[in-house]
Structure formats: C-alpha cells, structure tokens
Amino acid sequence: MAATETGYLLRDCTVVDPLADGPLTDAAVWIEGERIREVGTDPDLVSRARAAGCVEVELAGSYVTPGLINMHTHFSLSLPGELGARVNRMGPHDLALYMADGARRTLHSGVTSVRCVGEKDHADFALRTAVDSGFVPGPRIFTAGRAVTCTGGHGHGSSGALECDGATEFRRGVRSQVKAGADLIKVMISGGISGRHEKIDTRQVTTDELAAVITTAHEWGRKVTAHAGPWPVITEAVELGLDCVEHGYELTRELAGLMAEKGCSYVPTLVVTRCKEFFDELGVPEWMQQRSLGAGERHMQSYEWALEAGVDVLLGSDMPPFWRFEGTSAAVRELEYMATGGLGAREALRSATIGPARWLGVDDDLGSITAGKYADLLVLDEDPLADTAAFRSLSLVLKGGEVVRDDRTRSVASPRPMA
Numbered sequence: 001m002a003a004t005e006t007g008y009l010l011r012d013c014t015v016v017d018p019l020a021d022g023p024l025t026d027a028a029v030w031i032e033g034e035r036i037r038e039v040g041t042d043p044d045l046v047s048r049a050r051a052a053g054c055v056e057v058e059l060a061g062s063y064v065t066p067g068l069i070n071m072h073t074h075f076s077l078s079l080p081g082e083l084g085a086r087v088n089r090m091g092p093h094d095l096a097l098y099m100a101d102g103a104r105r106t107l108h109s110g111v112t113s114v115r116c117v118g119e120k121d122h123a124d125f126a127l128r129t130a131v132d133s134g135f136v137p138g139p140r141i142f143t144a145g146r147a148v149t150c151t152g153g154h155g156h157g158s159s160g161a162l163e164c165d166g167a168t169e170f171r172r173g174v175r176s177q178v179k180a181g182a183d184l185i186k187v188m189i190s191g192g193i194s195g196r197h198e199k200i201d202t203r204q205v206t207t208d209e210l211a212a213v214i215t216t217a218h219e220w221g222r223k224v225t226a227h228a229g230p231w232p233v234i235t236e237a238v239e240l241g242l243d244c245v246e247h248g249y250e251l252t253r254e255l256a257g258l259m260a261e262k263g264c265s266y267v268p269t270l271v272v273t274r275c276k277e278f279f280d281e282l283g284v285p286e287w288m289q290q291r292s293l294g295a296g297e298r299h300m301q302s303y304e305w306a307l308e309a310g311v312d313v314l315l316g317s318d319m320p321p322f323w324r325f326e327g328t329s330a331a332v333r334e335l336e337y338m339a340t341g342g343l344g345a346r347e348a349l350r351s352a353t354i355g356p357a358r359w360l361g362v363d364d365d366l367g368s369i370t371a372g373k374y375a376d377l378l379v380l381d382e383d384p385l386a387d388t389a390a391f392r393s394l395s396l397v398l399k400g401g402e403v404v405r406d407d408r409t410r411s412v413a414s415p416r417p418m419a
Contacts, residue, residue, distance in 0.1 A: 006053040007032040007401065010377075011046060013059040015039060016384055017369040018066065018350040023385060029064060030054065031375040034400040038371055063383055063390065065349065066368055067112025067376035067399065069356035070139075070331050071267045072246055072316025075099040075106075075127065076120040076160060079194055082283030088158070092121060099127050103138030105322035108405045109329040110394050112376040113366060114321065115356070116143035117186045117225060117246065118160040125181045137404060140376075142184065142360050145177040147227065148213060149188035153204040154195050154227055161188065167212035170205075174216040183360070185217040189237055190229040192247065193272065193292040200249050200295060201230035214241050223359070225267070231255045238264045244359065246316070247272070249295050251302035256309035265359055266306050267316035270337040271330060273299045278325055300341060307342045314359060315352035332391045339388035348388045375401040 008031040015024040017039075030038040030049040038045050050056070076099055078084035090098060099119070106114060116124045124143040131138040146162045147155055148170055155161035164173040174185050189205045191198030198204075205213075210233075217224045218241065225244035228234045231252045234245055238258050244265040245251075251259075259266060273296035279289050306313060315338065319330035326333050331352075339348035357367025365374050379396035382389075397405040 006055065007037070007049070008375075008398075008403075009046065009049040009054040009056045010064060010379070011056055011058055012061060013379070014061055014063045014383075015369055016063050016065045016349065018354040019368045019370065023063070023383075025061075027064075029369065029375075029377070031398070031401045034374055034402075036369065036371050036373055036375050039369055057396075059379060062395070063380040064369065065378045065380065065384055066353040066366070067139075067378055067397070068110050068315065068331055068335075068352045068391075069113040069115070069360075069366065070106070070111045070317055070321045070352075071115045071117075071314045071356050071359070072269050072318045073106070073114040073116050073321060074118060074160070074318070075102040075116065075320070076123065077320060078120075078158060079279075079282055080196065080285050080288055081279075084282065084284075092123070095120060096123050096126060099123055100130065100136045100138070102320055102322065103127060103131060103136065103141075106320070106331075107137055107139050107399060108397060109322040109331060110378050110391065110397055111139050111321045111329075111331050112378075112397070112399045113140040113142070113356070113360075115184070115316070115360065116141060117227075118144060118147040118155060118158075120159040122146065122180055128181075139399070140366070142362075143182060144184045144186040144225070145180050145182040147186040147188055148173040148177070150204045150209070152197070154188040154190070154192050154198065164209075167206075167208040170209045170212045171216045174213055174222075175220070178217075178220045178222060182222065185213065185222050185224045186227065186246075187213045187224060188227045189233050190227070192227060192229060193295065194288055196287070200291070203230070203233045205233070207236065210237055211240050238262050244314075247299075247318075248302050248306070249273070249299045251305055253305045253309070256302075256305040256311055259306065260309040260311045263312070265312040265314055265355075266303075267314050268299070268303045268306070268338070269316050269318040269334065270299065270303060270341065271325070271334045272318045274337070275319065275325065278319055278323065278330075303338075303341055312355060312359075313338065313343065313351050314356050315348075328389075328392045332388075335391065336388050345385050345388045349384055374399075
C-alpha cells in the first residue's frame with residue numbers, strides 16, 4: 001500500500017513510544033501524508049480520522065514502534081574475502097545498483113534511517129538523493145562520505161576512505177567531505193579487525209591530526225565519530241571533543257566514565273566480534289576471523305563498562321543491517337546482543353530510535369511516535385518491552401506514511417511519485 005491522500009488510521013494497536021513511561025493500549029495512530037497527525041486512545045480520534053476518509057488498518061492489539069535507526073552502516077562494505085573482492089571489482093554503475101539493493105532490503109528489514117560511516121566513491125550521496133527523490137526505496141540516509149585515515153591506515157585499500165597525513169591534509173580531508181555533502185565526519189584513529197597489516201591497538205593519528213579533524217568538523221557544524229579500538233587514543237580523542245566512538249573494543253572503566261562526562265556516545269557493534277557464520281558466508285580469511293572473534297570477550301567487557309558509567313549507547317550493526325544472521329536481520333541481532341548484554345529491552349528500544357535521532361539532531365522529526373513527526377513506524381506481533389527479540393515478529397513497515405512492507409498481504413508498495 002502506497003501513501004494515500006487521505007492517510008491511514010492504525011487502529012486497535014499498542015503504541016510503544018521510547019519517550020513514554022509505558023505502552024499505550026487500545027490506541028490509534030492517525031497518519032496524514034508523511035507525518036503523524038494524532039496518537040491516543042480518545043474514541044473521537046477514530047471518528048475524526050474516519051470522517052477524513054482514512055484507510056483503516058486493524059491491528060488487533062499489535063505493537064507499534066518507531067522505525068529503527070542504524071548508526072553504523074556500510075552499503076558498499078567489502079571485507080577481505082571472496083564477496084569483498086567482488087564488490088571491489090564493481091564499476092560505478094554496478095556499485096550504485098548494489099548499494100540501492102542494500103538500501104531497499106534495509107528499509108524492508110525495519111530500519112527506516114541509517115548513518116553511513118564510509119562508502120565507496122561518494123556513491124552514498126547519489127543514493128541519498130535517489131531515495132529522497134523517490135527514485136529508489138530506502139531508509140533516510142545521513143552520511144559521512146569517505147572516512148579520513150592516515151596513509152596505509154584502516155580502510156585505506158578502499159575508495160570508502162581518504163588517505164591524509166599531517167594536520168593540514170586532515171583538515172582538507174574534512175572540508176572535502178563537507179563540500180561533497182557529508183552530514184558528519186568519520187575518522188580512523190586506530191587499527192581494527194579487517195586490516196591485514198595492523199592490529200586493533202595500532203594508533204594511526206597524531207595528536208595534531210586528531211585535533212585538526214575534530215576542530216575543523218565542529219567549525220563546520222559537523223559531529224565526528226571515530227573508528228577506534230584501544231583506550232589511550234580514544235581517551236585523547238574524547239578529551240579533544242570527539243562526539244562518538246565506533247566499536248571501542250578496548251575501553252577501560254575510567255575511559256567509560258570520561259565518555260559519559262563529556263557526552264561522547266558509543267556505537268559498540270557487538271555483532272562484529274561474534275559473527276563467524278557471516279564471515280564464513282563471505283569467505284573471510286582465517287587471520288581476520290581469529291582477530292575478530294578473539295576480541296569478543298574484551299569487547300563485551302568494554303560495553304559493560306560503558307553501561308555501568310551511563311554512556312549513551314546507540315544501535316549500529318556494521319554488518320549490512322538487512323543481512324540474515326542467526327535467524328533475523330543483523331540490525332535486530334545487534335540490538336538483541338545490546339539488550340541481553342545489560343541494556344534491557346526498554347533502553348534497547350531507545351538506543352535504536354530516539355537516541356540516534358538526538359545524536360543526528362533530527363529528533364524533532366524522527367525517533368518517537370509523536371504528532372508532527374514523520375510516520376516512520378513498525379508493527380510487531382510481539383511486545384518489544386518484554387523482549388527485544390519481538391523485532392523478529394515484524395509484520396508491517398511504514399516510512400513517511402507509506403506502507404513499504406506488509407507481511408499480512410505479502411505485498412511491497414510501489415514507490416510514490418518522484419519529486
């Protein structure tokens with residue numbers, strides 16, 4: 001079902017809003033155009049929506065949540081291995097179509113917004129425009145463009161990263177991404193799990209380079225997130241004003257406290273150190289598998305310290321959000337790991353909705369089921385406040401008031417007319 005001129009009335013549902021103290025039962029959500037017009041239990045709401053000619057969707061008590069926001073996304077991911085090599089061989093046209101397919105699958109998996117943190121050839125900007133214009137179905141895209149890294153640094157073998165050396169070049173790197181249209185900046189400050197000639201704790205920026213990235217980005221009104229493994233360089237980055245840490249494989253309790261104090265968020269990507277099935281599927285070499293899976297216990301300890309300190313943790317899968325993994329999508333599996341790792345179901349919902357929206361500065365439009373916000377909504381058969389695994393029961397996806405997936409009819413809507 002595409003968006004209708006008269007809108008939709010989601011009736012007899014349980015609204016699970018991350019800003020509310022609890023679920024709202026026997027509720028209705030009136031959608032008008034792209035946005036939510038009204039939410040509540042007042043019978044007059046239903047009467048008004050019917051009088052306006054809304055298409056009614058009877059949900060029989062099903063649960064309505066905001067769409068998920070995945071904060072660590074790579075539509076052009078190419079890890080070492082057979083599939084990664086295939087992606088690297090793609091020309092620009094092949095790559096654009098490959099990424100568009102990933103965007104479509106991501107939206108249908110319940111992720112209605114993404115933060116891209118390093119994409120090849122600036123194809124993410126074209127994809128963002130295509131999605132916004134209605135050419136292709138996909139989530140709302142907020143992107144860093146190409147990540148900035150040192151010569152030979154993490155991600156250097158891909159056009160998804162821009163090699164820089166010295167403070168001047170890193171400043172130029174930041175400005176070049178802003179010029180291209182970046183919503184944020186990503187910097188590689190250490191090694192990681194996928195670099196053949198590095199280790200997780202390999203420092204890859206000087207103090208001057210790090211300061212140049214953060215200062216320049218902030219001068220241009222962009223937040224900075226960092227691919228980061230070891231605690232010493234992360235500590236320095238947080239002191240300099242870093243806005244977010246990706247992975248954080250080797251945090252300390254003291255660093256977690258500093259992150260909480262400074263308001264630095266954390267996207268742990270727990271799934272990347274516990275995903276052998278995914279690695280085998282991609283043909284990832286043994287050296288990378290050993291490095292990644294061997295970091296799992298320390299990674300989880302870092303996450304636990306972050307929760308203990310009260311750090312703002314946010315959903316991010318790193319794996320393609322739609323990828324089928326352990327019986328569900330990668331994004332949902334990541335959220336399950338976050339919940340069972342100590343976050344709990346209620347906070348997990350917030351970490352995947354209103355939390356990311358606030359970090360992105362779009363919480364006036366996204367992240368909760370509030371009148372006036374975009375109608376980016378999911379319908380679940382099970383209660384996500386009882387168990388985060390309820391997101392496996394996804395049956396309906398709306399983005400901007402348009403039904404893009406409906407398992408009850410096994411239908412996927414045609415895209416709305418192009419802008």
